[in-house]
Structures are given as structure tokens and as C-alpha cells.
Amino acid sequence: MGRHELQRGSVIRRVLIIGAGGIGLRHLKGYTQTGRAALSIVEPDPKKRADAIQNFDISHSYSDIGDADLTSFDLAVICAPAHMHIPLMNACVAANLPFMVEKPLAVTLDGVRETLAQVRSNGLLARVGFTRRVADELQQLRAQIQAGKIGDLKLIYMNSSQEFPKYRPDFQSTYYAKPEMGGGAILDAASHLFDMLIWIAGRPKQVSCMYDRLVLQGTQTEDTCLINIRFESGAMANVTINQFQKPNTNQQEFIGTTGNLMLDHSKLIYRNSDAAEPAEIRDFMDGLVPMEAHQARFAMQANYMLDALEGGTCHLATLEEAYVNLRLALAAKQSWDERRIIELEH
Numbered sequence: 001m002g003r004h005e006l007q008r009g010s011v012i013r014r015v016l017i018i019g020a021g022g023i024g025l026r027h028l029k030g031y032t033q034t035g036r037a038a039l040s041i042v043e044p045d046p047k048k049r050a051d052a053i054q055n056f057d058i059s060h061s062y063s064d065i066g067d068a069d070l071t072s073f074d075l076a077v078i079c080a081p082a083h084m085h086i087p088l089m090n091a092c093v094a095a096n097l098p099f100m101v102e103k104p105l106a107v108t109l110d111g112v113r114e115t116l117a118q119v120r121s122n123g124l125l126a127r128v129g130f131t132r133r134v135a136d137e138l139q140q141l142r143a144q145i146q147a148g149k150i151g152d153l154k155l156i157y158m159n160s161s162q163e164f165p166k167y168r169p170d171f172q173s174t175y176y177a178k179p180e181m182g183g184g185a186i187l188d189a190a191s192h193l194f195d196m197l198i199w200i201a202g203r204p205k206q207v208s209c210m211y212d213r214l215v216l217q218g219t220q221t222e223d224t225c226l227i228n229i230r231f232e233s234g235a236m237a238n239v240t241i242n243q244f245q246k247p248n249t250n251q252q253e254f255i256g257t258t259g260n261l262m263l264d265h266s267k268l269i270y271r272n273s274d275a276a277e278p279a280e281i282r283d284f285m286d287g288l289v290p291m292e293a294h295q296a297r298f299a300m301q302a303n304y305m306l307d308a309l310e311g312g313t314c315h316l317a318t319l320e321e322a323y324v325n326l327r328l329a330l331a332a333k334q335s336w337d338e339r340r341i342i343e344l345e346h
């Protein structure tokens, strides 16, 4: 199958989705929605492979990445659980195949530096799927902070807490249940918040944490974490997650010397006084259907990757940023395990 031109001038790219589980299906749909991709899959589970073939237009399907000629693809999207990310990235690097890997980058630091060095020396396009960077509200929030709207950023409070089993009923049988596969509140959920922090506040310097499994049954992972972070800039952040409470809370408040910007789900709220009403409020979900808007982010992310293949700039998380993120997550766990504040050396 060769590349061919669409009428509007875009190239159809041969995209290999590696892992057709929960998130792999979202990427299959997202890349399909771009109209710019011919899709193939690697999926070891025969039932999931058959489901994907039935529901999407799949050019080639493989049960093992070793069966695929990786040099015949333009882009890989790695959607296997995180403990498989390093060997799968290495396979892409060996074939000089650009890739996007799902978050988190990995579950330990083993082999991570070596993979990053290879990607750098090959000049390979590689990004990490921290989906929230695609959201307009987060891009606006970052732009406004960078433009000085709240003065100097000093403090960040983040609380992302909801009844996880309601949103992921199969949680006990997926990677989520196992720490060694990347599950739990810190690697699975807080890593999204860490990405926001690293993107907006810069490099973390110190971290302390408490974590535990307070409520969820049938897993070996923490469902709750309380994390404090200090950044090189001197700013500080407090990150709270529980995965059992009934209300769905998703708030990130950025506090500066002249005002506050808060993301409350999709609402961006600006306050610069103690008035009861905010100075500005905008809901980026107005008029949108939540599930459609969520899926649309995967199509947007796919378009960013396809644009990057064409040489466009790409603001999705780099492997280096995801490495800082992984070190922060592992240091947070270490902090509670050893009952001390961890220094992050760079």
C-alpha cells in the first residue's frame, strides 16, 4: 500500500495501533475521524483483535509486533499497558518508526534513558499521550498564565477525584489493578496532573506524598494520594486524588500574585478580587455533548501527530517531559515508602 494524496493535499499515513484495548479503540476512532490514516493493529487477544477488525477499516492485523514489518508504517501509536512501553518503543526506534506512546512513559526507570538517547540520536518524532494538552481550556489557561494574567505563579491546588469503578467497570481486570503494570492513583491518574504542572510550572525539585488504598477492592494499587511538590521556580503545588468519592471533582487552581485562574472541569474561571462573582468565566463545553467532546480530543491528538509527521510543530508532551513526569511519580511513591521528602536531581 503506497501513500496517496487526498484532494485537499493531505497524505494518507499508514498508522499502526499497538494494543487495541480501551484506549486503543479511542485512537482507532480518532485516527479514522481524521480521514488521514490507513489503520493496522497489533493485538495479542484474539477477541479484541476480531472486535477491532469488525468495527474499523483495518488494513493489516497482527497478534505480535514481531510479525509486522515496522518499516512499512509511517507512525505507531503504542496503547499497550505501560510496563510494555519500553520494549515497544525500542522496536519502533530500531525500525526508525515515529511514534506516540500512551502515558505514563514507563513504570520504572529501567532502560528509559537509553531509549530516549536513541530517539534523540535518530532525530525521531516521538510524543506521549497526555490527552489534556489537547483541550482548548488548558491551552487557554497556559497562554493566560504565560501572558502574566495572574502575575507571578506561586501556588497550585489540584483535586481530581471521582468514583473510578463507575467510569472503568473492568478496573479489577486491567493494568489498573497492578502497580507493576502502571496502575493506581499516582502513575495512572496523577501523571495527567503532573503533565499539566510540568507544562505550566516547569521542573519539579522536591516531592512529598502519602498514598493508600482506602476503599477500592480487588486491586493492589493505591486509590488515594496526597502529594506536595516544589518547583525550581519556587512555586508549590498540592495534588489530591481519590478514586472512590461519589461526586466527580476536577479542579485545578493556579494562584498568582495578582489573581487566580481555576479550571473546574471545562470551565475556566478568573478571579482578581474577593468579589462573590468571578471577573471572567467561560465554559468550553457549552453546546457540546460530553462523550463526543472527549472522543474529539483523540481525533485532535491524531491530527497533531499527523501534522507533526508533515513537519508541523507539535506541543504534545515530549519524551523528556514524560521522563521528568515518571521520575516525579516514582519519587512520590518513594516519599511515602521511606517517609521522607525526595529531592529530584536533574
Ligand SMILES: NC(=O)c1ccc[n+]([C@@H]2O[C@H](COP(=O)([O-])OP(=O)(O)OC[C@H]3O[C@@H](n4cnc5c(N)ncnc54)[C@H](O)[C@@H]3O)[C@@H](O)[C@H]2O)c1
Pocket: 018, 019, 020, 021, 022, 023, 024, 042, 043, 044, 045, 048, 065, 079, 080, 081, 082, 084, 102, 103, 104, 129, 130, 131, 174, 175, 182, 188
Ligand atoms: N490518555 C488517556 O486518557 C488514557 C486513558 C486510559 C488509558 N491510557 C493508557 O493507555 C495504555 C493502555 O490502557 P488501556 O486502558 O487501553 O488498557 P487495556 O488493558 O484496556 O488495553 C491494553 C491492550 O494492550 C494489549 N497488549 C498487551 N501487550 C501487548 C503487546 N505486547 N503488544 C500489543 N498489544 C498488547 C492488551 O491485550 C490490551 O488489549 C496505558 O498506558 C494507560 O495508562 C491512557
